[in-house]
Amino acid sequence: MQRKSPWLDSIVLVFLIVTAVAMMVPYLWMVVSSFKSNMDIMSGQGSFFPTHPTLEGYFTVFEDAPFVKWMWNSAISAVIITIITLFTSALAGYVFAKHQFKGKRILFVLILATMMIPFQVIMIPTYLITARLGLIDHLAAIILPNLVSSYGVFLAKQFIEDIPQDLLDAARIDGAGELRLMIRIIAPLILPMLSALGIFTFMNAWNNYLWPLIVLNDTDHMTVPLALVYFNGTHVVNYNVVMSAAVLITLPVMIVFLIFQKQFIKGLTMTGMK
């Protein structure tokens, strides 16, 4: 092992504390600004902490816009996307890992290849397709294109391949159908991978900005990342309102992350190492 050096250890610790505190400053700024009053901001004294802490910004967020509706839109679409993506990924992963059929390799390579395509390359035709399906300004426009994930299929295939064939054959001899096999035997065995994929999918769906920006124009149908921009446009001066909205939008993902942190970190390293 490396030789111990208390001096170096303390330098490293101090370095990390200083940088970590610096990393937290924008969050502190966000929270502190959300409690400022209009007076504080207009006076332009530029004091970091609010002189008269108030919930004014938060009230305005709920009064001026259908904010609860937006939260609901985001939550419902993110949950549906996550559940279905997990299902389709596991299913496709199972088929690609444990079944033989014509064109299997080509199909799998094609699906993998879509991982490298930047969204900006396909967004115009995807918009045109969505428009033709009559889905503009519907939550379905957010949900439908996001129900499959090439990354999810890839991960699931990798993990299902490691499941011994004997186990599946034994269950088949006992008369289990393919779908039952997948839900009862495979899903529990790949649960760690599924939970990691689930958190990733949920956060990406919750945080997605570009696609909702393209397909959601009607104020009533927006998701929360668009809400921020809405407030930023209407309350340029009162950024206590904008910051309050930012706090409300960031909080749910933070909570989800802190709860599932372990699975998240594991999932992240899984992709890098496999």
Added chain:
Amino acid sequence: MNKSIEAGNTSKRTFDKGTTRSYQNEKWFVRIALAPILLLFGVFAFLPIAWSLLLSFYDYSPLSNHAVFTGMKNYTLLLQDAVFLKSLWVTFKFVGITVISNIVITLIIASAIYAIRIQWLKNLFRTLFFLPAIAPLAGTAIVWTTILNYDSGLFNVILGQLHIAPVHWLSDPKYALLSVIMMTLWADIGYNIVLFIAGRESIADMYYEAAILDGANRWHLFFFVTLPLLRRTMLFVTITTVISYFQAFPQFQIMTKGEPFNETRVLALNIYDQAFSNSNMGYASAMATIFLIIILIVTLIQFRLGRASWEQ
């Protein structure tokens, strides 16, 4: 046939009847399971790629509903379009600076976190550096816009206390791109820190023990043991970071809108504006095609370089 090879060891002759029936079941299962999934991939991934290529040869606006075939016209126009050429340059500048700084910074922080001996402290630091990465980028961009505000932003308040003249962070051509780079790094370093820590953890102690016996000091260990053995992680981290920075969008659209003087008009923003603000979808598709080619070439080069360094 394939089935019998796959299950060959376990299913005995006596189960022949059963296996044929379940083979039939399996065939149907594959068809029914894959059909909806492939339909979704087809409609929202394969078809758009082909359509986008096709669209780049047309003059198409969703408002007129008439697509006029123009051949290579969009591409020849692109080569004369000063804004497009500038956006290419800005994109490469942004990706280059941000990726290199990202990797240097994350490597330093990850090594520092790895060196901490107390487990909970290690986890705490990892979490703190990761938190910005999970916040919605749109929110982060707006928070940073207020931090960089000329009149009341945190940065200028601090400069004021140090008696330094305030800076137009987002509207001065000298600082605009730099400001977005700072914000992007803040929002994004968590991912690579986690990956580097995991990569470092997977290096066996014996390499270090052997090097120490040979008289290596800390710097030797880092440059001649850690770095070479981190190559796999490094390759993965570089490729994913490069691809994601090429696509960086919310921070540019929200913080600078491509201004001042197109100093921050990256390709991703340019494509969006042409397609959805100017309804110039054929032209935007031609840009998208060039964007795709760039990403493919850059990725191929990285794979080549990565492979070459493994084989040494």
